[in-house]
Amino acid sequence: xxxxxxxxxxxxxxxxxxxYALVALGFxxxxxxxxxxxxxxxxxxxxxxxxxxxxxxxxxxxxxxxxLLVIVTAAIFxxxxxxxIERGVFRPLADAxxxxxxxxxxxxxxxxxxxxxxxxxSELHRFALAWPQGNVxxxxxSVPVLKLVIFGTALVIPALLQVALTxxxxxxxxxxxxxxxxxxxxxxxNTARTSLVAFAIGSALAGIAGVLVGALYGVVYSTMGVTALxxxxxxxxxxxxxxxxxxxxxxxxxxxxxxFVASYVSPRWTDAIVYTLLIVLLALRPQGLVGRAxxxxx
Amino acid sequence: xxxxxxRTQHALTAAVIAAAVIAPLVIADAYIHRLMATVVLAxxxxxxxxxxxxxxGLLALGHAGFYxxxxxxxxxxxxxxxxxxxxxxxxxxxTAALVAWLVARPILHLRGHYFAMAMLAIGEIVxxxxxxxxxVTRGASGLPGISQPDLIVWTAVTHRDNYYLALVxxxxxxxxxxxxxxxxxxxxxxxxxxxxxxxxxxxxxxxQTRTLALALAAGIAGVAGALYAHYxxxxxxxxxxxxxxxxxxxxxxxxxxxxxxxxxVGAALLTLLPEVLxxxxxxRMVIYGALLMLVVWLRPQGLLGRGxxRWGxxxxxxxxxxxxxxxxxxxxxxxxAAPASxxxxxxxxxxxxxxxxxxxxxxxxxxxxxxxxxxxxxxxLRVEHLSKDFAGLRAVSDVSLEVAPGEIVGLIGPNxxxxxxxxxLISGAHRPTSGRIWFxxxxxxxxxxxxxxxxxxxRTFQHIRLFRSLTVRQNVEAAYQVRLWLSLLSVMTxxxxxxxxxxxxxxxxxxxxxxxxxxxxxxxxxxxxxxxDQRRVEIVRxxxxxxxxxxxDEPAAGMNEAESAELARFLQExxxxxxxxxxxxxxxxxxxxxxxxxxxxxxxxxxxxxGRPDEVVRHPEVLRAYLGGSA
Numbered sequence: 001x002x003x004x005x006x007x008x009x010x011x012x013x014x015x016x017x018x019x020y021a022l023v024a025l026g027f028x029x030x031x032x033x034x035x036x037x038x039x040x041x042x043x044x045x046x047x048x049x050x051x052x053x054x055x056x057x058x059x060x061x062x063x064x065x066x067x068l069l070v071i072v073t074a075a076i077f078x079x080x081x082x083x084x085i086e087r088g089v090f091r092p093l094a095d096a097x098x099x100x101x102x103x104x105x106x107x108x109x110x111x112x113x114x115x116x117x118x119x120x121x122s123e124l125h126r127f128a129l130a131w132p133q134g135n136v137x138x139x140x141x142s143v144p145v146l147k148l149v150i151f152g153t154a155l156v157i158p159a160l161l162q163v164a165l166t167x168x169x170x171x172x173x174x175x176x177x178x179x180x181x182x183x184x185x186x187x188x189x190n191t192a193r194t195s196l197v198a199f200a201i202g203s204a205l206a207g208i209a210g211v212l213v214g215a216l217y218g219v220v221y222s223t224m225g226v227t228a229l230x231x232x233x234x235x236x237x238x239x240x241x242x243x244x245x246x247x248x249x250x251x252x253x254x255x256x257x258x259x260f261v262a263s264y265v266s267p268r269w270t271d272a273i274v275y276t277l278l279i280v281l282l283a284l285r286p287q288g289l290v291g292r293a294x295x296x297x298x
Numbered sequence: 299x300x301x302x303x304x305r306t307q308h309a310l311t312a313a314v315i316a317a318a319v320i321a322p323l324v325i326a327d328a329y330i331h332r333l334m335a336t337v338v339l340a341x342x343x344x345x346x347x348x349x350x351x352x353x354x355g356l357l358a359l360g361h362a363g364f365y366x367x368x369x370x371x372x373x374x375x376x377x378x379x380x381x382x383x384x385x386x387x388x389x390x391x392x393t394a395a396l397v398a399w400l401v402a403r404p405i406l407h408l409r410g411h412y413f414a415m416a417m418l419a420i421g422e423i424v425x426x427x428x429x430x431x432x433x434v435t436r437g438a439s440g441l442p443g444i445s446q447p448d449l450i451v452w453t454a455v456t457h458r459d460n461y462y463l464a465l466v467x468x469x470x471x472x473x474x475x476x477x478x479x480x481x482x483x484x485x486x487x488x489x490x491x492x493x494x495x496x497x498x499x500x501x502x503x504x505x506q507t508r509t510l511a512l513a514l515a516a517g518i519a520g521v522a523g524a525l526y527a528h529y530x531x532x533x534x535x536x537x538x539x540x541x542x543x544x545x546x547x548x549x550x551x552x553x554x555x556x557x558x559x560x561x562x563v564g565a566a567l568l569t570l571l572p573e574v575l576x577x578x579x580x581x582r583m584v585i586y587g588a589l590l591m592l593v594v595w596l597r598p599q600g601l602l603g604r605g606x607x608r609w610g611x612x613x614x615x616x617x618x619x620x621x622x623x624x625x626x627x628x629x630x631x632x633x634x635a636a637p638a639s640x641x642x643x644x645x646x647x648x649x650x651x652x653x654x655x656x657x658x659x660x661x662x663x664x665x666x667x668x669x670x671x672x673x674x675x676x677x678x679l680r681v682e683h684l685s686k687d688f689a690g691l692r693a694v695s696d697v698s699l700e701v702a703p704g705e706i707v708g709l710i711g712p713n714x715x716x717x718x719x720x721x722x723l724i725s726g727a728h729r730p731t732s733g734r735i736w737f738x739x740x741x742x743x744x745x746x747x748x749x750x751x752x753x754x755x756x757r758t759f760q761h762i763r764l765f766r767s768l769t770v771r772q773n774v775e776a777a778y779q780v781r782l783w784l785s786l787l788s789v790m791t792x793x794x795x796x797x798x799x800x801x802x803x804x805x806x807x808x809x810x811x812x813x814x815x816x817x818x819x820x821x822x823x824x825x826x827x828x829x830x831d832q833r834r835v836e837i838v839r840x841x842x843x844x845x846x847x848x849x850x851d852e853p854a855a856g857m858n859e860a861e862s863a864e865l866a867r868f869l870q871e872x873x874x875x876x877x878x879x880x881x882x883x884x885x886x887x888x889x890x891x892x893x894x895x896x897x898x899x900x901x902x903x904x905x906x907x908x909g910r911p912d913e914v915v916r917h918p919e920v921l922r923a924y925l926g927g928s929a
Contacts, residue, residue, distance in 0.1 A: 096598030111587025272426035275419035283404035
């Protein structure tokens with residue numbers, strides 16, 4: 001193991017971990033506010049990646065500006081998708097058993113996957129951004145700028161979100177709803193609006209993650225959302241359900257783990273090892289790595 | 299009237315089974331037979347998943363993994379040892395159940411999505427091992443050349459043969475799940491789903507019960523996997539992936555979670571749907587997804603689930619609670635068969651309802667009597683220097699108290715004094731920051747709630763924690779199981795000892811219900827009762843476990859004056875008859891004054907006074923705490 005290789009792996013792990021972190025953050029935000037698992041979260045990520053791919057030819061190749069434009073477009077597409085899903089799927093099932101939205105979003109997942117496969121084909125589609133290109137030296141290593149930008153994006157956006165959640169009235173309303181929706185409503189918080197906003201933001205994050213992963217691997221495909229969902233779900237759990245900082249930490253940790261296990265243990269056994277470690281982690285820390293055990297009120 | 303419903307349901311069940319047997323004989327089409335075999339195999343899996351998901355309330359996202367373990371085990375045993383189907387099926391079931399048992403132990407204390415994630419991880423690990431362990435599973439190329447299901451005297455060759463084999467398996471699986479769910483073990487499983495704290499409070503081993511259910515479900519999935527391997531004569535990873543689990547989830551939810559036939563209906567619908575939609579070619583899965591969403595929108599509780607549809611399309615016969623509905627469940631069946639009231643029933647109940655003064659000198663009911671505590675002269679409960687901090691806030695500070703056998707101690711104090719926290723600490727719901735708790739000579743400071751309950755220290759809750767989807771009777775029966783030792787085998791075979799134990803249970807539960815005159819509402823869902831009745835059910839549920847010490851957290855809350863006076867008499871009576879000790883947290887001072895031998899007054903987490911009720915209420919500290927100022 002040489003230092004340049006180590007740095008390269010670290011950067012790779014942080015890049016893919018950054019994507020997981022964004023997916024997990026969105027999933028955790030939606031889960032926190034609606035207390036419901038959005039199983040089509042990965043499909044939002046996939047659909048947005050395809051939508052951005054479709055409009056990409058119209059974007060001027062203006063270097064960083066194009067990148068910014070792509071991120072903003074992905075966020076807007078994601079937010080719209082999220083609001084549609086909140087209104088169309090979750091709102092009507094607000095009083096239904098907990099399993100109902102899960103099954104409904106599974107239906108949506110199947111629908112969207114197959115619809116995209118029907119319209120665009122189920123093969124890999126090339127996804128390339130004009131910026132950032134090339135490598136940059138980090139110490140003795142030379143790493144792709146893209147990976148650093150992805151990692152950076154995955155840090156900046158959660159940080160902005162954190163500020164918004166703590167400093168704005170709407171952010172505080174979202175947090176209050178996440179802690180106790182009933183009390184928040186009694187205190188005059190418009191919980192219908194906060195859940196819509198939380199859904200929009202969470203899905204925007206998924207959309208951004210979708211284009212980032214497309215740029216990272218250079219391809220998008222109709223079933224790419226399944227991995228995203230599973231990894232984002234795992235990252236949420238690692239961080240502790242309802243803990244947004246934990247979700248980001250969980251995502252980065254998961255990405256790093258995957259890259260290092262693949263490099264130093266076995267690439268083919270990576271998933272098996274990571275899942276085994278996840279079970280061990282849960283057995284030791286049932287509330288997740290960052291989460292705190294809250295004694296239930298009796 | 300009930301037996302009439304039962305007869306109809308039996309007839310319906312028989313008709314469905316007959317149709318399932320006859321249909322492939324009438325329709326001689328191999329394609330149809332293959333489809334039917336696929337449906338029935340999916341139904342077996344859905345039925346097994348329903349045990350964990352529907353009755354257990356656990357999001358079992360790795361269920362297809364157990365199916366895979368069964369299939370691969372059977373394939374390997376068959377290929378290497380040439381064993382016939384019954385042997386390979388047993389091996390598949392045993393391996394799947396064993397894996398479930400082993401992995402369940404460390405993760406079953408996980409809640410909600412943590413558990414779901416752990417199960418998902420297990421499913422993924424199975425897939426990864428099968429895919430990458432080339433030397434054994436031959437990885438992506440799979441294991442071909444598995445023999446057709448060989449039952450020694452007969453081999454299933456055609457699709458129709460395999461269909462019949464799967465049908466037998468389905469009926470056995472449904473029977474196994476029904477028997478489990480209808481047993482006290484199953485009631486415990488549902489109880490833990492409705493309220494795990496409430497279940498633990500009466501001694502139900504929540505993790506143990508769930509482990510058992512998971513192992514049983516995995517075992518059934520394992521047999522299904524074995525049948526699949528021999529039927530297709532080939533195994534590879536594809537059918538055991540997350541997509542399969544997700545499909546099963548959808549089948550159970552669409553059919554109706556926690557219902558007998560729901561998973562079967564769901565399996566049939568969702569397996570046949572893509573076939574019906576074949577003309578739409580590539581769009582068929584798009585339509586499939588949309589229809590799935592539509593069904594959930596129309597009936598979020600599933601097609602056979604209880605409750606109204608969005609458009610008020612009510613399905614008939616869905617008003618009764620499920621666990622004992624449908625064919626031959628012992629809980630309801632016994633009610634149909636048993637006489638309305640046995641000799642043990644009269645007495646207390648009538649007396650309470652009519653509330654005629656003079657305490658009767660009747661012989662104490664035998665079934666409720668707790669074993670005599672050893673007369674050591676020791677206190678039954680001893681609490682030493684107990685403290686509890688919540689994130690820096692000291693809720694209980696250096697509290698010491700004792701309760702003698704047969705004593706009724708009142709714990710009073712203003713709101714926030716730490717009364718409920720003390721109850722939570724003693725009952726094992728919360729861990730003390732410091733201090734020790736001794737019960738009946740045992741140190742229970744760090745014991746789990748259910749173990750504390752099994753030792754004879756049972757509580758009720760300030761906020762009622764009944765098992766809402768169970769009837770009143772089933773609530774009490776679920777609690778009764780702490781007095782039973784039930785093996786899975788005895789439940790499955792309904793052994794003579796099991797049936798005798800059930801007969802004893804029925805008598806004891808009848809008697810316990812009669813204590814509070816709850817026989818009339820025993821078949822109502824617990825959640826539908828009045829507030830006062832729910833409190834009574836909670837007390838009866840605690841009493842049926844034969845506790846030595848009862849912790850009652852505001853039992854008279856929500857009761858009117860007459861009701862709380864009745865409660866006071868009742869508490870004195872059960873103490874008199876059973877030598878029971880009681881710690882009573884209560885705001886109704888009239889009840890406290892009448893019932894308690896001794897009062898302990900708390901304020902800001904510390905004991906400010908203790909002694910005879912009439913002394914304590916005159917204590918200056920107490921007056922100050924209650925009335926404020928310097929009285």
